[in-house]
Each structure stands twice: as C-alpha cells, then as structure tokens.
Amino acid sequence: MQKFLQSLELFEEDERKKLAIFTALAFSQKLSGLPPETVLHPLLKDNLVAKGLVLSFITDFFKEYLVDNSLDDLISILKRGKMEDNLLDFFPTTKRTPEALSEHFTKEGLLQLVEYNEKKTFEVKLKEMKSSLTTQIAEEADVTEVIETVKQHVKDAKFPDIEVVRILWDVLMDAVQWSGKNQQQNANSALRQVKTWAKLLNAFCTSGKLELELVYKVQVQCYEDAKLMKLFPEIIKSLYDQDVLAEDTILHWFGKGTNLKGRQNFVKSLEPFVKWLEEAEEEE
Numbered sequence: 070m071q072k073f074l075q076s077l078e079l080f081e082e083d084e085r086k087k088l089a090i091f092t093a094l095a096f097s098q099k100l101s102g103l104p105p106e107t108v109l110h111p112l113l114k115d116n117l118v119a120k121g122l123v124l125s126f127i128t129d130f131f132k133e134y135l136v137d138n139s140l141d142d143l144i145s146i147l148k149r150g151k152m153e154d155n156l157l158d159f160f161p162t163t164k165r166t167p168e169a170l171s172e173h174f175t176k177e178g179l180l181q182l183v184e185y186n187e188k189k190t191f192e193v194k195l196k197e198m199k200s201s202l203t204t205q206i207a208e209e210a211d212v213t214e215v216i217e218t219v220k221q222h223v224k225d226a227k228f229p230d231i232e233v234v235r236i237l238w239d240v241l242m243d244a245v246q247w248s249g250k251n252q253q254q255n256a257n258s259a260l261r262q263v264k265t266w267a268k269l270l271n272a273f274c275t276s277g278k279l280e281l282e283l284v285y286k287v288q289v290q291c292y293e294d295a296k297l298m299k300l301f302p303e304i305i306k307s308l309y310d311q312d313v314l315a316e317d318t319i320l321h322w323f324g325k326g327t328n329l330k331g332r333q334n335f336v337k338s339l340e341p342f343v344k345w346l347e348e349a350e351e352e353e
Contacts, residue, residue: 077123096134281322
C-alpha cells in the first residue's frame with residue numbers, strides 16, 4: 070500500500086481516483102489492517118504534495134469514506150494518523166492557508182469537514198489568546214501593551230467582538246487570588262482587578278451591546294460562583310465608576326435583561342444603585 074501511495078505520479082488520474090476509493094473502502098470496511106499513520110504519512114512526499122496529487126487523492130478519499138461513515142469516524146482516522154491538526158500539509162505550499170483549505174473542501178462538497186476544521190482552528194487560537202493574556206496579566210504588563218496583544222489576536226483570528234469581551238472577563242477573574250472564606254477580601258480583590266484593568270475592558274466594550282454582554286458575564290459568574298454571589302452590585306458599580314459601563318446599559322439590564330440566572334436576586338441587590346442613577350439623572 071505504501072509503495073502505491075508514494076508512487077502516485079506514476080498513475081493516471083482515473084487510476085489515482087480508484088486507488089483513493091479503494092483505500093477509503095478498506096478503512097470503511099476495516100479491511101486494511103493498517104494504522105492510519107502508515108497510509109497518511111507516506112503521502113506527504115514533497116514532490117507529490119507540490120504537484121497537487123496528494124490533495125486530489127485525499128479529497129477523493131474523504132468523499133468516498135464519508136458516503137457510509139460519519140465525520141466523527143473520519144476525524145478518528147485523522148487523529149490516529151496524527152493529521153487532525155495538519156490538514157494543510159496535504160496542500161501545496163503555495164496554497165497552505167486556512168482560506169484555501171475552506172474554499173477547496175467547500176467546493177468539493179465537504180462542508181462538514183470545513184466547519185469542523187474552522188471550529189478547531191478557532192478553539193486553538195482562542196486558547197493561544199487566553200494564554201498570552203494570562204501571562205501578561207500575571208506579569209502586570211502595561212495595559213497599553215495588553216490592548217495591542219488583544220488587537221493582534223483579534224485581527225489574526227477574526228474573533229467576534231462579543232467573544233473578545235467574554236474572554237477578557239474570564240481571564241481577568243481567573244487571575245484573581247481568591248480567598249476561600251474571607252468575603253471582604255474577595256470583594257476587594259475583584260474590585261481591585263476591575264480598577265486595574267478597566268482601560269483594557271473599556272477598549273473593547275465599544276457599544277451598548279458589548280457593555281450588556283459584559284454585564285451578563287458578571288451576572289452569570291456571580292450566579293455560578295458562591296463566593297461572588299453578593300458582589301454583583303459592587304462589581305457593576307465599579308465598572309460604572311471606571312467608565313466601562315454606561316448608565317443606559319445598566320438601566321437597560323435592570324429593566325429588560327433577558328438572562329434569568331439569579332436575575333431576581335441581582336435586580337433586588339442593584340436597586341439602590343439604580344435608584345441613585347435615576348435620581349442623579351433627574352437632578353441633571
């Protein structure tokens with residue numbers, strides 16, 4: 070099998086297609102008895118890849134295999150063959166871009182593979198951004214430097230704005246040194262973190278929609294983490310004081326918020342602050 074795969078250039082196009090179909094059927098019916106790596110890796114000869122023969126072969130292989138098998142089955146083969154994260158290796162070097170991969174497999178009717186790969190790539194880049202931020206925050210890097218780091222990751226990965234806001238809040242709160250029992254210490258730590266990194270949050274909460282998403286993140290975290298349950302109004306007030314949240318955003322959440330997690334208790338705990346906001350507005 071390996072000798073055939075490494076000699077693809079010796080076959081005519083229809084013969085290569087038949088070989089790809091045969092290989093797919095062998096795996097589909099579990100007839101090959103070969104570990105996937107002994108089939109996939111021999112394909113990666115530079116001259117075969119450069120001519121596009123490998124991409125053509127693997128595309129026919131994928132299409133045939135998925136006729137009678139699920140995407141999960143195919144991913145299992147790719148994982149065992151250590152190729153799940155290296156699909157671009159099948160492409161000629163001049164076409165090794167995520168865009169080229171998506172375009173090619175979409176055109177070939179393998180949209181489910183494209184969607185899986187895009188999701189996988191997104192998760193990897195998300196993890197990379199979280200790791201970079203965690204390191205910078207732990208090292209107390211200058212906030213301007215951190216903002217530029219986030220902007221670069223957003224540019225490279227095309228992260229949605231809402232996802233960026235969610236990530237920022239998660240990373241900032243994960244970096245807090247929480248006390249197991251001292252509620253006041255937890256409150257001080259959370260508020261100190263908000264104050265320290267307010268400029269970072271402000272740089273990416275650039276609309277009412279994104280500010281509201283941040284409120285929802287705070288709400289859910291305070292609901293799911295017992296030690297933060299009573300801190301919701303203090304955190305919201307601090308975000309307001311640091312110009313991260315606008316008054317309109319807070320009033321909108323208070324009156325029309327749609328996330329129900331702990332909402333009744335949080336609305337009640339925020340009433341004094343909302344009342345103060347409304348009275349201050351009336352005085353103006």
